[in-house]
Amino acid sequence: MRVLVVGSGGREYSIGLALKRDKNVEEIFFAPGNGATMELGKNVETADWEDLADFAIERGIDLTVVGPEAPLVDGIVDIFRKKGLIIFGPTQKAAMLEGSKIYMKNFLKRHDIPTAAFLETEDFEEAAAFIEDMKEPIVVKADGLCAGKGVIIAKEKSEAKKAVMEMLSGEAFGDAGKRVVIEEYLDGYELSVFAISDGENYVILPAAQDHKRLMDNDEGPNTGGMGAYAPTPLIDRELYAKIENRIVAPTIKAMREEGNPFEGVLFVGLMIVDSEPYVLEYNVRFGDPECEVLMPLLKTPASELFFKAATGDLKSVNIEFYDKYAVGVVLASENYPYSKSKPAEIIIDEIVHKDLAEHAHISFAGVSLIEGKLYATGGRVLVCVGTGKTLQEARDYAYLLTGQVHFAGKKYRSDIAYQALKSR
Ligand code: AMP
Ligand code: GLY
Secondary structure: OEEEEEEOOHHHHHHHHHHHOOOOOOEEEEEEOOOOHHHOOEEOOOOOHHHHHHHHHHOOOOEEEEOOHHHHHHOHHHHHHHOOOOEEOOOOOOOHHHHOHHHHHHHHHHOOOOEOOEEEEOOHHHHHHHHHOOOOOEEEEEOOOOOOOOEEEEOOHHHHHHHHHHHHOOOOOHHHHOOEEEEEOOOOEEEEEEEEEEOOOEEEOOOEEEOOEEEHHHEEEEOOOOEEEEOOOOOOHHHHHHHHHHHHHHHHHHHHHOOOOOEEEEEEEEEEEOOEEEEEEEEOOOOOOHHHHHHHHEOOOHHHHHHHHHOOOHHHOOOOEOOOEEEEEEEEOOOOOOOOOOOEEOEEOOOOOHHHHHHEEEEEOOEEEEOOEEEEOOOEEEEEEEEEOOHHHHHHHHHHHHOOEEOOOOEOOOOOOHHHHHOO
């Protein structure tokens, strides 16, 4: 099988790694890929999605897997399907679950799926009146995609009103902020649950936990994610059943009934409050860095899983996971997440320790190949992933690997998976 992976991050690299160890896959392409995906396959540059679809036809691509949300919200799946190609991901309409917070919140309300109480509006006076009646802190969200930055948690009402004003005026996020959602603050712990669906059937992957804050102990600004691990012991059978029965199953069913069957990865961002799950958000793709810890756990060939999900045939695959844990520690560049950093050469020590070589690997993200040398050129540079029979073992391997990787300004959190290890 020839597979095309759309995207350029650590998530797409980890999908590439899973495809690389899959015997059904003969060739992998990345569009656009990064400085390290070239080692797994070929990188391709194209002008737009139409152009990429034509490339896929020319090269006899059997399956396309889409990593990030932007191409999905743009309608890449619709474009590829129209040309008769097989592509794993939701259509533009189904991708609205991530593309518009207002669509998502109203969908949840319509189907009685638990979420924080909210108001959607484009009117400042209405927003201000709603805020007056709320308890602090207050959450303000821009409607559209803001690359993970469109959420403000305001400690005080005045701060919430200011955030609304800045969003509605277009000052903060342009058109993406011209409608806002104001919602109650949920105090609990966060979990990410991923389900792969073919529109009707679904399979839930081992639950992962991301670490969004930049610094240890969940301090500092929000980032795209500084590390993740799976499966998490923070979810027991009872909670798992609640998440499946109250959230995942009703979502897949409702999307189908509304005429937008959801095919692809449904990523449910949850807040668990007193053992009850609430939907914070949906994403319509794998999380990054969650994908980097889920792919190593996948026993079923990745191409089979994605192909069957993309062709409405998920029922016919027996999806299996290894009985082990994976921990991923993100190494970020000096100025992440504030501003760009100077390119820094990456030096990786030869791994002579046999166990480490066997239990740890790197998923490359913000890297470029410049004159044959690998440079850190992005915010999140790479993820050191460790696997093991226990979470502690997986974490130890991941951290051992971080010591083998060097670049100027390298920074990372030293406490990935702390909540899980503390809870024992
Ligand atoms: P979102 O993009 O909606 O997931 O929001 C980004 C982050 O903001 C989440 O991962 C949470 O940490 C936080 N957040 C969003 N909504 C709420 C809420 N209603 N209560 C508490 N925290 C929230
Ligand atoms: N790690 C969170 C995300 O990918 O949105």
